Amino acid sequence: xxxxxxxxxxxxxxxxxxxxxxxxxxxxxxxxxxxxxxxxxxxxxxxxxxxxxxxxxxxxxxxxxxxxxxxxxxxxxxxxxxxxxxxxxxxxxxxxxxxxxxxxxxxxxxxxxxxxxxxxxxxxxxxxxxxxxxxxxxxxxxxxxxxxxxxxxxxxxxxxxxxxxxxxxxxxxxxxxxxxxxxxxxxxxxxxxxxxxxxxxxxxxxxxxxxxxxxxxxxxxxxx
Numbered sequence: 001x002x003x004x005x006x007x008x009x010x011x012x013x014x015x016x017x018x019x020x021x022x023x024x025x026x027x028x029x030x031x032x033x034x035x036x037x038x039x040x041x042x043x044x045x046x047x048x049x050x051x052x053x054x055x056x057x058x059x060x061x062x063x064x065x066x067x068x069x070x071x072x073x074x075x076x077x078x079x080x081x082x083x084x085x086x087x088x089x090x091x092x093x094x095x096x097x098x099x100x101x102x103x104x105x106x107x108x109x110x111x112x113x114x115x116x117x118x119x120x121x122x123x124x125x126x127x128x129x130x131x132x133x134x135x136x137x138x139x140x141x142x143x144x145x146x147x148x149x150x151x152x153x154x155x156x157x158x159x160x161x162x163x164x165x166x167x168x169x170x171x172x173x174x175x176x177x178x179x180x181x182x183x184x185x186x187x188x189x190x191x192x193x194x195x196x197x198x199x200x201x202x203x204x205x206x207x208x209x210x211x212x213x214x215x216x217x218x219x220x221x222x223x224x
Contacts (some may be wrong), residue, residue, distance in 0.1 A: 001117060003027040005046035007037055007063065008078065009055050013101075019080075020105055025176035036180065037063040038070065046073060053079040053205070061093045068094035076111065078103065078127060081112075113179075130165035132223060135209060136177045137165050149207040156181055157200040164213060164223045173220040197221065 004026050008014040008163055016091045018028035023092050029044040031037055034056040041049070049067065053060040064075055075094065080101040087098045097115055099108055130137040142158040153161065163180050178193050197213065204212055214222050 001025065002047040003029060003044060005029050005031065005041055005049045007031045007049065007051045007055065009034060012208065017108075020109070023175050024109060024179040025178075026172075034058075038066045040201065041058065041067055042070065047120065048112065049073060049075045050112075051075055051077050054079060055164070060213070061089060062096055064093045074115045076115060078108075104147055120153060128162075130162070130168075132211075132212065134140060137161055139165075143209070144204065146207050146209055151207045153203065154199075156204060157194045160196060160200055161213075164221060168223045171216045171219045171222045172183065177221070194222050 004021055006014050006021075006028055008017065008030070010217055014030045018030055021028040029040075031040050033040055033059060037055075049159055050136040051060045051064060055063070060077060060079070064077075067073065067075065074096045077095050078099045078101060091098070096119075099111055099112055101148060128139050129176040130139065134146055138144070140156055142153045142155070142160065144153060145154075159180050160177055163177060174193055177197075181193065181196070204210070212223055214224065216222055
């Protein structure tokens with residue numbers, strides 16, 4: 001799960017962004033101490049920072065510069081001051097991207113995904129072995145085994161099964177799964193997710209794995 005640090009002094013906007021990010025499987029941390037943004041940053045250790053320009057005490061340019069002294073974490077400015085001068089200033093201060101207010105939620109999410117994709121190696125994050133009874137998933141090799149039988153998984157099948165295995169015993173929402181697929185693919189909608197889960201179930205059935213992935217209507221999927 002990627003932790004995103006939101007530095008926005010408008011409480012309504014900050015809360016709305018936080019809810020949006022959490023609905024897509026991110027962990028959102030909202031800054032509440034604008035006198036010590038770097039201190040909060042160090043404590044929460046985020047993988048991405050969303051920073052407004054107009055802030056109490058010191059502006060976003062100042063805090064971007066201070067964070068850059070400590071970390072190369074990606075920083076995206078979100079501001080109503082969206083003219084070319086502010087965009088150039090943001091990039092010169094070390095920001096990686098800029099989103100002008102008011103922004104479209106889908107566009108913000110797409111930019112966040114693209115920035116995370118450019119910054120982090122997703123294949124390294126997925127390098128692990130997961131087990132469920134006699135079923136073994138090797139996510140780094142994109143294979144699942146049961147006894148002597150081994151099945152090669154497609155990229156999307158591997159991504160879905162890995163997320164479900166990581167959260168074994170807990171329901172994983174459809175939004176979370178779509179978010180994970182979007183990290184390495186193009187936009188994923190509800191129908192595309194359904195098709196991918198159906199294909200994964202059919203693939204697992206080829207090596208005798210049936211009913212591993214259960215549907216929780218209106219909630220998502222679970223491996224118990």
